[in-house]
Amino acid sequence: MGTKHTEAAGKIEAYTHPAAGWGALKYVALNLWRERVSAGKYGTLFAQNQPDGFDCPGCAWPDREHSSTFEFCENGVKAVAAEATSKRVTNDLFSRYSVTELLAQSDYELEQHGRLTAPMRYDAAIDHYVPVSWDDAFALVARELKALDHPDQAAFYTSGRASNEAAFLYQLFARAYGTNNFPDCSNMCHEATSRGLPLSVGVGKGTVVLEDFEHADVIMIFGQNPATNHPRMLGELRDCARRGATIVSINPLRERGLERFASPQDPVEMLTLTSTPIASLFLQPRVGGDFALIKALAKRVLELDEAAVAANAPRVLDVAFIAEHTSGFDAFTADLQAESWDLLLAESGVPRATIEQLAQVYVKGERVIATWGMGITQHKNSVATIQMLANLMLMRGNIGRLGAGLCPVRGHSNVQGNRTVGIEEQPTPAFLDRLEQVFGFEPPRHHGLDVVATIAAMAAQKVKVFVGLGGNFAVATPDTEVTYAALRSCALTVNITTKLNRSHLVHGREALILPTLGRTEIDERQGVPQGVTVEDSMSMVHVSYGINQPASPDLLSEVAIVAHMAEATLGGGPGVGRDSLAWATYRDDYSRIRDDIALVFDDFHDYNARIAVPGGFHLPVAPRDLTWRTASGKATFIAHAVAHDTPISRARRRHGEQLMVMMTTRSHDQYNTTIYALDDRYRGVFGMRRVIFINQADLDMLGMKAGDWVDVRSVWAEGDEGNERETVRRADGFMLVAYDIPRGCLGAYYPETNALVPLASVADGAGTPTSKSIPVLLSPGVMPAGGGR
Numbered sequence: 001m002g003t004k005h006t007e008a009a010g011k012i013e014a015y016t017h018p019a020a021g022w023g024a025l026k027y028v029a030l031n032l033w034r035e036r037v038s039a040g041k042y043g044t045l046f047a048q049n050q051p052d053g054f055d056c057p058g059c060a061w062p063d064r065e066h067s068s069t070f071e072f073c074e075n076g077v078k079a080v081a082a083e084a085t086s087k088r089v090t091n092d093l094f095s096r097y098s099v100t101e102l103l104a105q106s107d108y109e110l111e112q113h114g115r116l117t118a119p120m121r122y123d124a125a126i127d128h129y130v131p132v133s134w135d136d137a138f139a140l141v142a143r144e145l146k147a148l149d150h151p152d153q154a155a156f157y158t159s160g161r162a163s164n165e166a167a168f169l170y171q172l173f174a175r176a177y178g179t180n181n182f183p184d185c186s187n188m189c190h191e192a193t194s195r196g197l198p199l200s201v202g203v204g205k206g207t208v209v210l211e212d213f214e215h216a217d218v219i220m221i222f223g224q225n226p227a228t229n230h231p232r233m234l235g236e237l238r239d240c241a242r243r244g245a246t247i248v249s250i251n252p253l254r255e256r257g258l259e260r261f262a263s264p265q266d267p268v269e270m271l272t273l274t275s276t277p278i279a280s281l282f283l284q285p286r287v288g289g290d291f292a293l294i295k296a297l298a299k300r301v302l303e304l305d306e307a308a309v310a311a312n313a314p315r316v317l318d319v320a321f322i323a324e325h326t327s328g329f330d331a332f333t334a335d336l337q338a339e340s341w342d343l344l345l346a347e348s349g350v351p352r353a354t355i356e357q358l359a360q361v362y363v364k365g366e367r368v369i370a371t372w373g374m375g376i377t378q379h380k381n382s383v384a385t386i387q388m389l390a391n392l393m394l395m396r397g398n399i400g401r402l403g404a405g406l407c408p409v410r411g412h413s414n415v416q417g418n419r420t421v422g423i424e425e426q427p428t429p430a431f432l433d434r435l436e437q438v439f440g441f442e443p444p445r446h447h448g449l450d451v452v453a454t455i456a457a458m459a460a461q462k463v464k465v466f467v468g469l470g471g472n473f474a475v476a477t478p479d480t481e482v483t484y485a486a487l488r489s490c491a492l493t494v495n496i497t498t499k500l501n502r503s504h505l506v507h508g509r510e511a512l513i514l515p516t517l518g519r520t521e522i523d524e525r526q527g528v529p530q531g532v533t534v535e536d537s538m539s540m541v542h543v544s545y546g547i548n549q550p551a552s553p554d555l556l557s558e559v560a561i562v563a564h565m566a567e568a569t570l571g572g573g574p575g576v577g578r579d580s581l582a583w584a585t586y587r588d589d590y591s592r593i594r595d596d597i598a599l600v601f602d603d604f605h606d607y608n609a610r611i612a613v614p615g616g617f618h619l620p621v622a623p624r625d626l627t628w629r630t631a632s633g634k635a636t637f638i639a640h641a642v643a644h645d646t647p648i649s650r651a652r653r654r655h656g657e658q659l660m661v662m663m664t665t666r667s668h669d670q671y672n673t674t675i676y677a678l679d680d681r682y683r684g685v686f687g688m689r690r691v692i693f694i695n696q697a698d699l700d701m702l703g704m705k706a707g708d709w710v711d712v713r714s715v716w717a718e719g720d721e722g723n724e725r726e727t728v729r730r731a732d733g734f735m736l737v738a739y740d741i742p743r744g745c746l747g748a749y750y751p752e753t754n755a756l757v758p759l760a761s762v763a764d765g766a767g768t769p770t771s772k773s774i775p776v777l778l779s780p781g782v783m784p785a786g787g788g789r
Contacts, residue, residue: 010687073231083518087114116515117552151178159470160412163532166558180448192382202629207405215403218365223375227257286349318397332637367403417535458486478757542616688788693739693747711781733784
């Protein structure tokens with residue numbers, strides 16, 4: 001961190017304490033106070049992640065012990081406090097403020113209004129939301145859906161917080177209606193994992209369970225900031241570090257949470273103000289350099305094996321595993337041998353000596369886990385990067401072994417579960433066959449639209465109705481001006497949500513806000529409490545029961561809202577479903593939904609019985625048993641070349657060293673698009689968000705200094721070189737912060753910088769927006785009105 005700066009907007013001041021510790025407890029208390037959570041609801045925290053309580057609505061990190069008293073973290077408390085807040089949004093707010101006036105408020109200000117309490121409909125004549133009855137709201141949805149020329153003129157978005165029950169019912173409704181248009185949050189985060197891993201190992205999920213961390217001796221963490229995004233992971237890493245495992249952080253930003261961690265649950269660390277070192281080796285590749293780094297690491301492992309053979313020493317490669325369980329190895333090794341070290345070093349930005357050091361750590365490990373987050377998945381070459389990482393792990397048999405494997409760490413608590421139960425715009429024929437068999441209707445067979453394709457289709461008026469099951473689509477997506485215009489071109493936008501956000505204010509000609517129960521709240525149907533289930537990042541499925549009274553008697557559950565929309569649109573009765581798609585029955589008894597999920601997916605057999613066991617059950621992941629559901633029946637080595645001609649390399653040729661590559665990231669007081677507060681204390685940012693992290697040498701090169709305000713423009717060119725058309729997108733008013741980040745690289749928060757991401761810039765083979773590799777130029781600017789907030 002560079003020089004301390006204080007502005008009217010906030011302040012920049014180095015953070016020198018360990019992650020968590022007393023700071024975490026302080027911010028837990030602050031958030032409970034800020035959200036005005038009544039003392040009577042503090043007990044909610046002790047029901048979080050418990051057998052008879054609710055699953056954390058935050059991240060998807062699994063639970064170590066369901067009987068643990070303190071199975072929650074600082075950011076989990078923020079998510080719970082946001083739901084348990086005593087602040088309410090009623091018709092009074094919508095009467096006082098027009099939509100235009102609300103749109104001028106920041107994302108943080110919108111969040112602070114509190115819980116929504118009743119359904120609302122947009123009235124264009126007065127530019128206000130006005131009350132609407134539930135029956136009239138569902139009738140409006142049905143009328144607009146029935147008026148479309150084709151079911152593919154509707155799109156059904158899903159947030160990863162939706163339960164398995166709600167997500168399954170949602171896809172059943174949309175497919176019975178006639179479309180596979182399921183843009184979802186996976187399309188913007190781990191889609192490269194879901195598309196890349198099946199070709200390598202036969203499944204688009206991680207291959208480890210939490211127990212594997214007890215046995216791993218090396219853990220490599222790629223593009224991930226656990227202290228902010230899934231803090232409970234730090235507790236696991238702390239235990240690993242204490243028993244001697246080597247932890248490696250591979251990230252352009254050297255994150256404080258992977259340096260030292262003080263566990264709030266350890267009385268010795270808390271009372272003695274001590275902490276535990278986490279990572280012992282830090283690599284900082286240039287933004288977008290992970291592919292070249294991993295390929296260089298694989299090349300070095302191969303060299304070490306060749307040296308071992310020449311010296312008649314034990315092999316470095318697991319030749320028995322490779323021979324029995326893999327295909328494509330010879331082509332892969334030929335590609336590695338032909339690759340240039342100079343190119344790999346230039347593209348990765350990591351010195352060869354450091355790569356060789358990491359290679360020694362990797363080959364000495366008998367049981368290695370590789371984890372990754374969106375620092376890997378939001379690049380043009382993200383699918384190739386994940387497949388190269390799978391290659392590296394296969395070289396030493398680090399898949400299907402206790403204490404080893406691939407560990408993509410998802411964001412939202414049930415983003416993985418949503419995909420498992422059918423939220424998929426590219427459904428397999430086998431899944432569609434089973435739907436037809438179980439429910440008696442012919443589902444659509446053609447692929448639907450993902451997030452980016454949905455925005456393009458809305459902009460072209462090919463999608464006219466947008467329904468959002470949770471989330472904040474307008475803010476989560478790239479190319480903000482294009483996305484806003486696309487949403488506003490719709491005939492109807494519907495948002496099922498707990499709190500007010502910007503997506504409700506960027507709407508179609510008609511618009512509905514449908515408020516729903518949160519996961520912390522009691523969901524009772526006909527006097528019987530209903531539980532919902534989620535799947536965490538390690539394929540564990542468990543049940544969740546809310547314990548708080550609903551924020552309003554007018555709220556409906558997500559399941560109920562989906563069932564009502566389906567019934568209003570499709571009706572119900574003989575011939576519609578297996579016997580009938582009895583939406584009312586699903587609405588009143590969620591166990592019926594789980595029974596039918598089990599009929600569609602064999603892995604969910606005895607669903608209701610197995611979730612009754614504390615901790616739930618584990619969905620089988622074939623590679624753990626050395627079973628490979630690939631075309632060859634084996635794990636597959638997939639060779640990839642380093643791309644020479646990319647949008648960033650072409651932009652660099654046009655603009656020279658002035659061209660920077662920006663990665664977007666969360667602040668610590670943020671969960672996805674939800675802004676809880678304006679601090680990012682581990683990075684030393686307080687009271688502001690409009691900042692750009694930059695290397696001091698780049699500041700000197702640009703003739704700028706820390707504390708200067710700048711405007712940012714992204715430069716994106718389409719067409720062949722020599723016949724390119726460059727387009728510019730702007731985001732103005734950011735303060736420069738000197739930071740430990742590689743030369744030529746910048747870091748900034750989203751959603752403030754989403755406007756810089758071109759809609760057409762997506763991951764090859766996945767369609768994920770390239771929010772971690774944006775080519776930009778900086779120019780002098782001024783502090784915006786309202787400071788850097």
